[in-house]
Amino acid sequence: MxxxxxxxxxxxxxxxxxxxxxxxxxxxxxxxxxxxxxxxxxxxxxxxxxxxxxxxxxxxxxxxxxxxxxxxxxxxxxxxxxxxxxxxxxxxxxxxxxxxxxxxxxxxxxxxxxxxxxxxxxxxxxxxxSIRREPEIPEDLDLDANVTVAFEDLKRGITAADMVSDHVRFRTGTSDDGKIACYIEAEGDTDDVDLELTHEKLVAIDAAPDDGDSLFSLDYLKDIKKPIPKDAKVRIELGEEHPIKLHYGHTEMGDDALAGDCTVMLAPRISSE
Structure with missing residues (x-):
């Protein structure tokens, strides 16, 4: 050939x-x-x-x-x-x-x-x-936490975390009202960031307090978030020191129909603690 x-x-x-x-x-x-x-x-x-x-x-x-x-x-x-x-x-x-x-x-x-x-x-x-072989995104990962957030909240958490660190932690936990919440956190040498997305703030959540807790590279997340439509709802699958999956639909083309859908998976940074 x-x-x-x-x-x-x-x-x-x-x-x-x-x-x-x-x-x-x-x-x-x-x-x-x-x-x-x-x-x-x-x-x-x-x-x-x-x-x-x-x-x-x-x-x-x-x-x-x-x-x-x-x-x-x-x-x-x-x-x-x-x-x-x-x-x-x-x-x-x-x-x-x-x-x-x-x-x-x-x-x-x-x-x-x-x-x-x-x-x-x-x-x-x-x-x-000549192009690298396409991977299969695994479907059998132990990602028990399913959280859907408005993209603007996800963007806000990533942007704030980038002010203090190179990595960001996503986890589920219990807020002061006793309901399940999602947290986006970063720890720097001197400053810390903690964004709490309460049950009322989330679009949807299906998780227990300890279902998700993983650390990820901000360099990747900053690039990944750029193409996501500003009005998108992003479904996050999260586990314990497992990859994170982000699912979102493309721009609406009318009648609430979406132009397509995207899944992004990012490997975690395993904690040394």
Whole structure:
């Protein structure tokens, strides 16, 4: 197989790929991958776009989808293409949120043609076989705490923790009123931060006081939170010195329907105490 032929897997099924949609949906979709990786395998599924990436240190993973219903036009019956994520975002950045973006796969040149706000760009693709193998996000972890928070509260806790430390602790506990609460905490050399999200403040909670208590790198969380829509509700799965999972839906496209969904998993920093 030549390099050109290897750029697109299953070329017969991916030959008809074409997608047209608002810039904001494509940009939000690729931004979460960009937080962890430089390259990705983009799956051109019948139901929409799909991908999984892991960062080079295998600390963070993201599984992300963009549903075909969010787009003005979508046609694809399968296949995988490899692409540079930051290059794709640079091209999308040439347009505005509501601009229509058109993606078309050229089967002759094995390149992706992108049109946005009068700009035409031909993006050279990457051999999918040369991109790091996609991980499976484990589903059988012992994550007993399920907490749903408004993104603004999650962002506030991460931002405050970053003022005093390189790491942040998520845990469940009991507030002064005796109800289960979620805590976002950080301890610095001189200063401490403690954000209490009481039962009334949370969107939902299914946890016992000691179900969740883990420490995580703020460098990862700061990047991960950037693409999350400001009005999103984020469901957090948490355990005892276990990975954390963050689940959220993409921007609403009308009638409370979401453009897709994303799951991010981050490995913990095991406490030395």
């Amino acid at each position: 030549s390099d050109a032929e290897a750029v697109v897997e299953e070329t017969e099924t991916s030959a008809g790929f074409k997608a047209i949609g608002e810039q904001r949906f494509f940009a939000e979709y690729f931004e979460q991958f960009d937080a962890l990786a430089d390259e990705m395998k983009l799956h051109l599924n019948d139901g929409g776009l799909f991908g999984i990436v892991v960062d080079p240190a295998s600390v963070g993973m993201v599984r992300n989808s963009l549903d075909r219903e969010a787009l003005e036009h979508y046609s694809a019956t399968g296949g995988v293409i490899g692409l540079n994520i930051s290059r794709m975002l640079d091209i999308l950045g040439m347009g505005k949120s509501g601009d229509l973006v058109e993606l078309t796969l050229d089967t002759e040149t094995r390149k992706l043609h992108i049109q946005v706000d009068g700009l035409s760009y031909t993006l050279a693709l990457i051999d999918p076989d």
